[in-house]
Every structure is written in C-alpha cells, then in structure tokens.
Amino acid sequence: xxxxxxxxxxxxxxxxxxxxxxxxxxxxxxxxxxxxxxxxxxxxxxxxxxxxxxxxxxxxxxxxxxxxxxxxxxxxxxxxxxxxxxxxxxxxxxxxxxxxxxxxxxxxxxxxxxxxxxxxxxxxxxxxxxxxxxxxxxxxxxxxxxxxxxxxxxxxxxxxxxxxxxxxxxxxxxxxxxxxxxxxxxxxxxxxxxxxxxxxxxxxxxxxxxxxxxxxxxxxxxxxxxxxxxxxxxxxxxxxxxxxxxxxxxxxxxxxxxx
Ligand code: COA
Numbered sequence: 001x002x003x004x005x006x007x008x009x010x011x012x013x014x015x016x017x018x019x020x021x022x023x024x025x026x027x028x029x030x031x032x033x034x035x036x037x038x039x040x041x042x043x044x045x046x047x048x049x050x051x052x053x054x055x056x057x058x059x060x061x062x063x064x065x066x067x068x069x070x071x072x073x074x075x076x077x078x079x080x081x082x083x084x085x086x087x088x089x090x091x092x093x094x095x096x097x098x099x100x101x102x103x104x105x106x107x108x109x110x111x112x113x114x115x116x117x118x119x120x121x122x123x124x125x126x127x128x129x130x131x132x133x134x135x136x137x138x139x140x141x142x143x144x145x146x147x148x149x150x151x152x153x154x155x156x157x158x159x160x161x162x163x164x165x166x167x168x169x170x171x172x173x174x175x176x177x178x179x180x181x182x183x184x185x186x187x188x189x190x191x192x193x194x195x196x197x198x199x200x201x202x203x204x205x206x207x208x209x210x211x212x213x214x215x216x217x218x219x220x221x222x223x224x225x226x227x228x229x230x231x232x233x234x235x236x237x238x239x240x241x242x243x244x245x246x247x248x249x250x251x252x253x254x255x256x257x258x259x
Contacts, residue, residue: 063109
C-alpha cells in the first residue's frame with residue numbers, strides 16, 4: 001500500500017519505517033501523504049499504544065526532498081508546503097499515544113523536524129543530527145525554528161540552525177536534543193523496548209499527561225495549572241484509574257484496558 005514507508009503494528013507498538021534509501025529517506029510530498037495515511041491507521045487501531053518512527057539501523061533521513069523544493073515557484077506555494085509539513089508534525093506531536101523517534105545515521109532537516117515532534121528521541125551513537133537548511137539559503141519550515149529552541153534553549157538552537165552543521169549523537173544527548181544514546185546496532189531493540197514500556201502504561205493517563213504538557217506549554221502558569229487540574233479530573237472517569245489505584249493497594253500488577 002505504501003511506496004516510501006512501511007507500517008507494522010507489533011505487540012501494541014506501531015512501527016513506521018522511512019523506507020526509500022535511494023533518496024536517503026528524503027521527505028517528498030508522497031512521503032508526507034503516506035505518513036499522514038499511516039497516522040490515520042495508527043489512530044484508528046485501538047491496539048496501537050505507542051509509535052516508533054525510524055529509518056533502519058543506519059539512516060534516519062536527509063530532510064525535505066530538495067529535488068521537489070527546487071521547483072517551488074513562489075512564496076505562496078512555499079507557505080503552503082511549510083504549513084502542510086507543519087500540520088503533519090503537529091499531528092504527530094499531539095497523537096494521544098507515546099511517540100519515539102529512533103535515530104541512526106543522518107537525521108537532517110525535515111527528518112529531524114519529524115523527530116522533534118516525537119515525545120522521546122533515542123539515537124545510535126554514530127547518528128548525526130542537524131538542521132542544515134541555511135546552507136541552501138532556506139529555513140527549517142516544519143516547526144524546527146520553534147520546537148528546537150523550546151527543547152534545548154534559544155541560544156543553543158540558534159547556534160545549531162545558524163551554523164547548519166550537524167552535531168554528533170553524543171553532543172545531541174548532552175544538549176538534551178536526544179533522550180537516550182544506544183550502542184550501534186541496538187537501536188531497534190532499545191527503541192522497541194522503550195515503546196513496549198510506554199505501551200504498557202494506562203493509555204488514557206498517558207494521553208492526558210501528553211495533553212497537559214503540550215497544551216500547558218503554550219499557556220501562562222495559572223492557565224496551565226487550571227488545564228492540568230482538568231486533565232487530572234478526566235482520569236477519574238476512567239476504569240483504569242480505579243484499577244491502577246486498587247491494584248497498588250491489593251499488591252498486584254494492574255491490568256489496564258484503555259477505558
Ligand atoms: N533531497 C533529495 N535528495 C537527496 C537529499 C534530499 N534532502 N539528500 C540526499 N539526496 C540524494 C542525493 O541527491 C543522492 O542522489 P543521487 O544518488 O541520485 O545523486 C542520494 O540521495 C545520496 O546522497 P549523497 O549526497 O550522494 O550521499 P552522501 O552520503 O555523500 O551525503 C548527506 C549524505 C546527507 C550529507 C547529503 O546527502 C546531504 O547533505 N543531503 C542534504 C541534506 C539537507 O540539506 N537537508 C535539508 C533539506 S531542506
């Protein structure tokens with residue numbers, strides 16, 4: 001069904017593989033369309049409780065497809081391209097399940113922007129991450145100029161985006177851009193292990209925690225705390241909340257149903 005990506009659902013974990021290495025997994029409009037369709041499927045499948053996006057053990061992706069961008073004719077077309085890509089990243093960021101970008105090799109430009117929209121980034125020790133758009137006299141238009149400063153601070157983000165050179169996974173980890181570093185060749189195993197842990201958490205609690213953090217980040221402190229209390233309240237209508245608290249008191253493992 002897909003030409004440039006693969007989608008599998010394995011033990012409650014959806015796995016999206018960017019899969020057209022001949023173009024270094026560049027994000028063409030076909031790939032963006034396919035990723036949107038894959039997210040439709042993930043959202044429509046109740047068994048999917050976590051999502052991993054990766055490109056295999058040696059490459060994440062080299063960014064937006066430059067052979068397409070070169071044909072953008074005017075500012076309005078460029079604006080629409082940017083908004084379309086941003087809406088994919090927004091959608092990913094706000095999915096009501098845990099998302100992990102498992103990064104190996106190059107994660108550049110739009111591919112890094114995709115990873116920035118995930119909840120957690122896990123990277124192989126030899127990965128290289130960067131937003132090199134300035135070298136093409138363009139800018140990261142998939143949310144990169146907004147998400148990166150929010151993640152690692154304005155000053156560090158400016159250096160990375162203005163210089164445009166990639167940083168090593170070790171440096172990205174030090175900057176807080178990558179959550180976990182893993183040994184070469186163990187990315188799949190470690191990414192899926194973390195995803196299975198997240199998939200075992202109470203799904204409604206996980207969705208409301210994400211919502212509280214994501215929505216709260218754009219609000220002033222008082223409004224954010226008010227929103228947090230509303231999210232807290234929502235959980236008290238769930239069967240899982242009953243199960244989670246009782247299982248602790250009864251000294252047994254909770255079984256969450258996502259209800
Ligand atoms: N868009 C379209 N095609 C791309 C691409 C991209 N973002 N990145 C790589 N490719 C293509 C190359 O044109 C090349 O195609 P060809 O075999 O038909 O010539 C193929 O993928 C392999 O790339 P190549 O540059 O030969 O590989 P490399 O190992 O020498 O270098 C990179 C790898 C990632 C450093 C280099 O490809 C690169 O800098 N890519 C662009 C990164 C970028 O600027 N991204 C932001 C885009 S806005």
